[in-house]
Amino acid sequence: MTCPQANENSQGSTDFGRLPERKPASGITVLIIGAGVGGLLACLECWRQGHDVRIVERSASRMQSGDGFTIGSSALRAFRNWPEMEDEEDRIAMNMWVSWHKINGEKISGPGPFELHAGNVKDDTVEPPKVHRHSRPKFHKMLSKQVERTGTTIEYGKRVKSYFENIQTNKAGVILDDGNIIEADVVIAADGVGSKSSQVTMGHEIRARPTGYSIYRAAFPVELALSDPVVAERFQVLENGKFVAEMWMGDGVHAMFARSEDEMSWALNYPDREVGIESWSALVDPKTVLKTTANIPGWADVADRVIKATPKEHLHDFKLMWREPQPCWTSSGGRVVQIGDAAHTFLPSSGNGGTQAIEDAISLAACLHIAGKDNAPWATRVHNKLRFERVACLQKLGVVNHELRNRSSNADVSQTMPVGLLGSWIWSHDPERYAIDNYGKVLAHLKNGTPFQSTNIPPGHVYKPWTIDELLQAKESGKEIELDGDWD
Ligand SMILES: Cc1cc2nc3c(=O)[nH]c(=O)nc-3n(C[C@H](O)[C@H](O)[C@H](O)COP(=O)(O)OP(=O)(O)OC[C@H]3O[C@@H](n4cnc5c(N)ncnc54)[C@H](O)[C@@H]3O)c2cc1C
Known part of the structure; x- marks a missing residue:
């Protein structure tokens, strides 16, 4: 070679x-x-x-x-x-x-930079964090x-x-x-x-086993979404030229809608008891997604409009699987x-x-x-x-x-913010x-x-081997998953 x-x-x-x-x-x-x-x-x-x-x-x-x-x-x-x-x-x-919302689309906070949720910048010799989508x-x-x-x-x-x-x-x-x-x-x-x-x-x-959840994911040309005036009104460019990723959180479901200059993307994480496949090529019809959203209490019409605008060949259903470290x-x-x-x-x-x-x-x-x-x-x-x-x-x-993102839509935003994601x-x-x-x-x-x-x-933090079962058992018995040390 x-x-x-x-x-x-x-x-x-x-x-x-x-x-x-x-x-x-x-x-x-x-x-x-x-x-x-x-x-x-x-x-x-x-x-x-x-x-x-x-x-x-x-x-x-x-x-x-x-x-x-x-x-x-x-x-x-x-x-x-x-x-x-x-x-x-x-x-x-x-x-x-990014902005944070209840599952009915109502805003909780934001929009603000992704990096806003960064842990304390404890060392000012280190340049501040960047997160690029x-x-x-x-x-x-x-x-x-x-x-x-x-x-x-x-x-x-x-x-x-x-x-x-x-x-x-x-x-x-x-x-x-x-x-x-x-x-x-x-x-x-x-x-x-x-x-x-x-x-x-x-x-x-x-060995991989189902989490009990799947995620619908899509990205497609933004003009297809913006041709619906309700969608266009919702997903505007901010005055500072930034676009917004909306994070929606509810009971057992969470979603993300993001519009960029040329693309509309969205994802819906939903409970799925069927054993499906973990594949980025499995496609699904928007009509199937709408059957799922019809069962989400309070789900907003604007979200269904984005789903309806999604071409079938751009819409994936990805099974979320657990694997032990x-x-x-x-x-x-x-x-x-x-x-x-x-x-x-x-x-x-x-x-x-x-x-x-x-x-x-x-x-x-x-x-x-x-x-x-x-x-x-x-x-x-x-x-x-x-x-x-x-x-x-x-x-x-x-x-x-x-687990946090699937908490109640009435939860305080501080309880649903990703933990330590930007520690x-x-x-x-x-x-x-x-x-x-x-x-x-x-x-x-x-x-x-x-x-x-x-x-x-x-x-x-002192690393101790852990298993998915231990984490799930802690959750079942109402305990918080142990995060000793400074994760934020
Ligand atoms: C088609 C596709 C779409 C994805 N879409 C998203 C997304 O929308 N959002 C997201 O968060 N993550 C997505 N991912 C996953 C994400 O890219 C990865 O989690 C991450 O980038 C880690 O990358 P990786 O290189 O380890 O694995 P991957 O990005 O999965 O790359 C693995 C590569 O290996 C190739 N490969 C597999 N088996 C063989 C074989 N037997 N012989 C030769 N080549 C092989 C695959 O074709 C692929 O190109 C996607 C992955 C794929 C493959």
């Missing part, structure tokens, strides 16, 4: 725009499975750290689907290393504020274009059937659907929910490593799926750089240890916030710096058992 150096592609052209300085070649060959947010960022960061990278994706072409997600400061900071992308990220981010397809396009600018080709139409590693040859690899085999020093499984790599990390598939993201020989949703899934209420996939990518590429080719398997294990407790804390927050331990984290500062300590911990305490988790 060869990869061109900065400013030179395989055709010898120099038309790559502004690329970051690339570190000297590490000699480590890296194969990435999945060109989602995690895989694409891993491709870029591995390139920047001097690794020899290749990326394959099962889809026939770049994916256009999905609505919006939020990306936080800890991930956005990474774009400073990518000047072209830093400009583009800022340009395509939705220029959005993005259209997933646009964000994805930006990352894919940047990968191409490095001279790396995203190999579409290659579906991985299984993963393997060979301790004797010091290689790992994948078998594709067509029987072809691809090998590398390190294989990064960035193939999302239900990754085939679990067979080599856990020895079995990771999985501490092991690497194969026994350390040559296969999972990142992003393949390693840890989040409920949308955590607002962290994209951000944590990006943090993983940065951390892993940096660990491989520090370790060097001969120690690459240690890099993946150190990365796993550096990241696991942080991610498990964020998964726990997703459960807490999921400074989340947004001020720098995954590359953290890897550099802690690599040696974690390596000593793994090799010799010397103590290591994570510092990328809530201050004062």
Whole structure:
């Protein structure tokens, strides 16, 4: 696998725009499975750290689907290393504020900046938090274009059937659907929910079970929504030029409606006792959604008007599933490593799926750089240890916030605000710096058992393994889910 150096592609052209300085070649060959947010960022960061990278994706072409997600400061900071992308990220981010509402649409508070709910900015040497809401397809396009600018080709139409590693040859690899085999020093499984790599990390598939909720999600051209005057009147641009994401909260349901310059997006989280499928491609007719909203007491007409304006091919029904935190993201020989949703899934209420996939990518590429080719398997294990407790804390927050948002529509807004979603331990984290500062300590911990305490988790929190059952039992018996330490 060869990869061109900065400013030179395989055709010898120099038309790559502004690329970051690339570190000297590490000699480590890296194969990435999945060109989602995690895989694409891993491709870029591995390139920047001097690794020899290749990326394959099962889809026939770049994916256009999905609505919006939020990306936080800890991930956005990474774009400073990518000047072209830093400009583009800022340009395509939705220029959005947020307001809070009862489930009948009545306003409780806002609108104000997302960052308004940030935890105390305790250290004024750290720049304040940013939260950018993005259209997933646009964000994805930006990352894919940047990968191409490095001279790396995203190999579409290659579906991985299984993963393997060979301790004797010091290689790992994948078998594709067509029987072809691809090998590398390190294989990064960035193939999302239900990754085939679990067979080599856990020895079995990771069990998922229904939360009892599903989420209808849609994003479509804004003019289709605004052609209804009632919708146009409700979703106006603020005087300061900002658009508003309205968060509606009720008993067992919560919803979000957001209008940007060119897109209307909405999501409705509702109780769903049927066993459905966890898929971003499952479509649903707006008429089916209207049957659900007909049973929501007080549901506002304007919301139904937005639903009616939604084209069927833009409307998804996504089953929300629980998965226990999985501490092991690497194969026994350390040559296969999972990142992003393949390693840890989040409920949308955590607002962290994209951000944590990006943090993983940065951390892993940096660990491989520090370790060097001969120690690459240690890099993946150190990365796993550096990241696991942080991610498990964020998964726990997703459960807490999921419960809070489904509280009574009469609740005080302070009781329904996301907990700790913008605690400074989340947004001020720098995954590359953290890897550099802690690599040696974690390596000593793994090799010799010397103590290591994570510092990328809530201050004062001592991580204890938890299970979904424990959290749900606490909820059933009316107890608050324990969040010791400073999560805000
Ligand atoms: C089509 C789609 C739409 C989404 N829409 C939203 C949304 O609207 N809102 C939101 O919050 N989150 C959405 N997500 C999830 C969100 O993008 C992720 O939670 C987050 O970005 C973490 O990214 P990831 O790279 O770990 O996983 P993903 O973004 O899921 O990427 C995984 C990639 O791996 C590829 N892949 C899977 N299996 C194989 C295989 N066997 N061989 C080769 N390639 C494989 C997939 O095609 C995909 O490109 C969506 C994901 C997908 C795939």
